[in-house]
Amino acid sequence: MKLENTGLEDVKIDLKPLDHVTAKHAFIRAGQWDYERVTYDYRMDSDEKNITYYIRVQGYAIEGDVDRGNAVIQLMTPLLGKHYYPHGVEYGEEENFPNDLVERAKNLISKLKTEIDQLKQ
Structure with a gap:
């Protein structure tokens, strides 16, 4: 499920401060990157x-190299996904997400986003 209108989809930020702030909020990039893309996951x-x-925040390089x-x-746009062991994560709109979970994800x-905005000032 897409978490629309969060404002994150408008953000352009250097990789190093992005890595720092996402890690501070327990979003893990781990090995989920290539030369042009990054993916941060938060496990719930x-x-x-x-x-x-999982809350998934993705981005792509508009300048430079991730490596x-x-x-x-x-x-x-961030995503909310549901992992079915052992099959994988589903992000489709047909998935049923509890309202309290959606609100927690948005929060x-x-x-x-607030902390990223502070970095850009």
């Missing part, structure tokens, strides 16, 4: 058997 455990939810650490990243993205 669930009481549902074999279900885990070299000199990229300027254009962020994209986490809002906090992330």
Whole structure:
């Protein structure tokens, strides 16, 4: 599910401060990158058997190179996904997401956006 109108999709930011602020908010990039793209995931455990939810923030380099650490990243619309063990994560609109989980995801993205905005000032 797309988390629309968060303002993140308008953000352009250098990779190093982006890595710092996302890590501070427990969004993990780990090995999820290539020379042109980055992906940050935030894991939200669930009481549902074999279900885990993820908030995914993705971006792509508009300048520089992710591998070299000199990229300027254009962020994209965040996603909320549901991981079905052992099959993988589904982000489709047909997925059922509890309202409290959606609100929690939006709140986490809002906090992330606020801190990113402070870096840009």
